[in-house]
Structures are given as structure tokens and as C-alpha cells.
Amino acid sequence: MNLFPDVHFLRPWWLLALLVLPMLAWWWRRQAQQRNPWRDLVDAHLLPHLLDRGAEQRAGVLPRWLALAATALAIIAMAGPGIGKDEQPLWQAQEPLVIALDLSSATLARDLPPTRLAQARAKLATLLRERAGGQVALVAFAGDAFTVAPLTEDAANVALFLDALDPGVMPDDGHRADRAIAWSQGLMRQAGFARGQILLLTDRADGTDIDAASKANAAGYRVSVLGLGTVQGGVFDTPEGLGQARLDASGLKRLAAGGGGAYQALSPGDADLRALGVLDPRQDAGTSVRGQKVSRWRDDGYWLLPVVLLLCLPLFRRGAAFALLLACGLWLPMVPASAQSSSSGGSLWQRADQAEHARMQDGIAAYRQKDYPRAIERFSTVGGAEGQYNLGNALAKAGRYDDAIAAYDRALALQPGMKDAAFNRNLVRVAKQLPKRPQDKGEDKDGKGGKDGQPPQASKPGQQGQAGKPQAPPAQGKGGQAGKPPQAPPQKDPQSQAQADAAQRERMQQALQKQQATQPGQQPKPDQRGKPQETAEQRERRLANEAWLQRVPDDPGALLRARFQLEQQRRRGATP
Helix, strand or coil, X not given: CCCECCEEECCHHHHHHHHHHHHHHHHHHHHHHHCCHHHHCCCCCCHHHHCCHHHHHHHHHHHHHHHHHHHHHHHHHHCCEECCEEEEECCCCECCEEEEEECCHHHHCCCCCCCHHHHHHHHHHHHHHHCCCCCEEEEEEXXXXXXXXXXXXXXXXXXXXXXXXXXXXXXXXXXCHHHHHHHHHHHHHHCCCCCEEEEEEECCCCHHHHHHHHHHHHCCEEEEEEECCCCCCEEEEEXXXXXXXXXXXXXXXXXXXXXXXXXXECCCCCHHHHHHCCCCCCECCCCCEECCEEEEECCCHHHHHHHHHHHHHHHCCCCHHHHHHHHHHCCCCCCCCCCCCCCCCCCCCCCHHHHHHHHHHHHHHHHHCCCHHHHHHHHHCCCHHHHHHHHHHHHHHCCXXXXXXXXXXXXXXXXXXXXXXXXXXXXXXXXXXXXXXXHHCCCCECCECCCECCCCCCCCCCCCCCCCCCCCCECCCCCCCCCCCCCCCCXXXXXXXXXXXXXXXXXXXXHHHHHHCCCCCCCCCECCCCCECCCHHHHHHHHHHHHHHHCCCCCCCHHHHHHHHHHHHHHCCCCC
16 A cells, blocks of 8 residues: 555555544543543532633643654554565465376377387476476376375475386376376465466376366366377287277367366477476466565554654653653664574574574575585574474485484474375385495495485475475485386296306306416406406405395385385275
């Protein structure tokens, strides 16, 4: 509200209270006349001749006018007058994105070579790599919908799960896109987002799916569709034989129209993603965003409070000590309290919660710079469930899994419903149990063994997935290559495993005998590249390591499969 060119009132409805002041002045005047002690002692017709009206009015007019002036200034101060704007950091300026990927058996169709699933993985990798900020989550659906990765600002953390996506991880086959839309909408609502976007990757849609998209759009969540497959279709293997799947472009366009989004068929490059608007997230409506800050009107009403106190001082005819205290209070420096963003600590005007918020932001900045010791130091000084959640993420990135699990336990004790903390804690527990190569000696190198991604958010991360909240789920091991869905290794019976071990020992023995055929006591000669040849002991150790590694199953989807099955049992009310 602008009453004057340079004055803006943040709470203009308080100005309506000024209309009460004339009535208040009349009431004070009437009360003063009725409190005259001579009215009880002298007849009414004699009072005008005995009393000095001018002296009476002069004695009471000054306090009344001072009180009215102080009240008027107090009302104007409550209206929040401002004569300028300040730039404030914007906590979350971009709407989130939830990716819902179809993992039914139809995604193995080969009309998009090598398969639809391989093309979808490559497209999602491009999206996660090129998206310009904003929180993102990944949902997989077939017969039901499940969360693969909760909302997080770290798209690289979501990309860790791409190699594990396969129809084999889903408990039931099917095509329930309506449940995927509803589940994605619930993830954003739980994270505190009133608006957002859902990207559905599938090949068909029915009336139920279109109704679910329309409901999501009415609630503030747009639904866009990226079509998988071709109109000619392709075949895929099923337990009953060969199946065929075709792209229903018309149905998907109706779904996108009902969801308030757009439709694009999957194509090479990133033109389809840019047309859908998922690479450049929208800003929140109604805000003037510049970078990470927004301009807001400043509340300057507190500057009127010293004037209000000065006007009230003459009203204290008694209680000189109280008036003296008020006068001494005016000598205090009139500096408004403001939040300090410095990480070095607070100031005289910084509240405890503001200082804690500054330490939280410093820890997040250190986490993003991969300075995990400093992040652990800063998060250790932050209380609450969110601080312990972020501390667990930093500890997991530093490889301190036991301490990370303890931090997640403390976060869950403070906030039992914190799903992001429970999710990351389970991943860290799995990372602890993963076997490590003997030559690594307990260290994780190049993604071999336990490997960490970034949080929290849940959800940030709350935030939980609140913009700026890290979360660190560890990776699940070494995944399959793009374009080739990972398959679970076949289970070997004890007899075949024993035969394989015997063959391996025989090859090792032959190599050892060949090495020993050299002259006794001869030192290993360098090869043509100048490197010394392996001794018999070194070669035996290397072959043993290789044989050990070949026996470790490479199944990146095992964790997702187990988690989805447990979630399905929980939904059905069964006990594992």
C-alpha cells in the first residue's frame, strides 16, 4: 500500500485504528468533566459561576493531546512504514522436480535401441547433469510407485541410482502411472512445496492416469510427459513369452494437457528436455529474484518508538524513578537488530537462532566444497534434528560410517518422522557391509567399495528438503553400463563353485611352475617398459585377488529390490 510516493506500509490495516482517536478524545473529555469533585458538593446551576472553566481546560488539555499524539504515532509504527528496500537471501526460489520413471517390463522393448530403459537412463543422466538448480527426486513405478531418491539439491546423488534401475527391482509388474503422480505430489507436499513439476517417463496413459494428472494440476503441481518408444512399437520378453509395446502419443498428450504441462517424445540431444522446461526451473511466482536474493520493503516503524516514549514522559506525574529509567533508555544506541550472515560468530544484535543459522550455512558451504572436516565441525555446533541429519551426511562423506549412523539416530530421536534420515542411515549401514578389495586396505578409491553421494535433504532437507540442505547416501557399488540393463548373477550350486575354484587353482599352479622354470636365484628382469617382472609370490597374490573379485556378485539393484519389497509389505500390513 502506497499512501505517499516514498512511503510503503507493510501492515496498512493498522491505519484504520486512527479513526478511533476522535472518539477516544471525546470520551476522555467527558470522563474529565464527570470526575470534577465540585459536582457532588455544589448545585449544578451554581457551578458555572463558581468554577474557572479556562483554568480547568488548560490543566487537562496538554496530557490528553500528548496521549493522543503518542497513540497515533504508535498506530503508525504498527502499520509498518518503510522508505526503502533491503535485499534478503531467498531460501528456495526454484520449484522442485520429481521424475517418475516407468519400470514395467515394457521398458525392455527394443524399438529404441538397445532398449527403452537404456535410452531413458541416458536421458535422465543428461537431465541431472544439465539442470540449473532446484531440488529433484526420483520415483519408479510399475504395479505401484516407490521412492528411489527423495528431494535433494544434489542431482549427482540421484544419478547414483540410475544403473540400478531395472524392471527386476519392482515387486510387481504393471502400469500404475496414476499412483506415480499421486506419490510424486505427496513427496513435494511433504517437503513443504506448494508448487512443483512432475516429469512422467512412460509410453501410454488411460483415463485414470489423466484424472490423476488433472487433480495434481489443480493442487499446484504441473505434470509433463516424456514419451518412451515409437508408434511402430517393439517386442520384449515376458514370463508368458514375447510382448509388444507401442507409444500412445495421443493419450500422453491428453495427460500432459490435463496436468497443465507439455508433451515431448524422447529424442537424441536435450531439445526435448528444454521444450519441457525441466532444465531451467521456474522461479516462485510473486517474487523479484536476482540470483539468490529478493528485494523486500524495510520496516522502519521502530524509529517512531523513541518519539512515543518522549511524549509519554510528561504523563507520569508520579513514579519519578520509572520516568528516569525511560529517559536513560533513550541513551542506548538506536541500532536495529539484524541477522548476521558471517560465519565467524554472532554480534551484539544477533540472536542465538541467527548465530546457529549462520553456522548451518557455513557447514553447507563447506560440504559443497568437499571440505568435510570443516563441515563436521560446523554441523556439530548446530542443535536440532536438521543439524544432526546434516552432521550424519558429512560424516558419511568422510567415511566415518559408525559416527554417521549415530548422528542419524539422534536426528530420528528428535524427529521420528524424518524419512530422509532413516533412508540415509539404511544406505550407510549397507555401505559398511559391502566387501572391499584386499589391495585397498580399507580405503575407498574411485568408487570401489563404499562411496558417498550428497544429501536431506529430505529432505535437504527437508529438509527437510528445504533448499540448501545436504544429504549423503552412499553409493550401492559398481553399476552396469548405460544401455545394458544390469542382470542379477546366476546362483551357483556348491558343486559348480568347487569345480570353478579347482580350475582356478590349476591355472595358478601352471603359472607358478612356468615362473619357476627360470634359473634358480635369478632376479626378475625388467620388461621392455623398464618395469620389473612379477615374482611368483606377486603373481600368485594378484591371481588370488582377481579370483576373489570375480566371486563378488555385481548386483546394483539388490538394495532397491529389498527396500521396495519391504515397503510393499508395510503398505499391505504384512510383516517381513
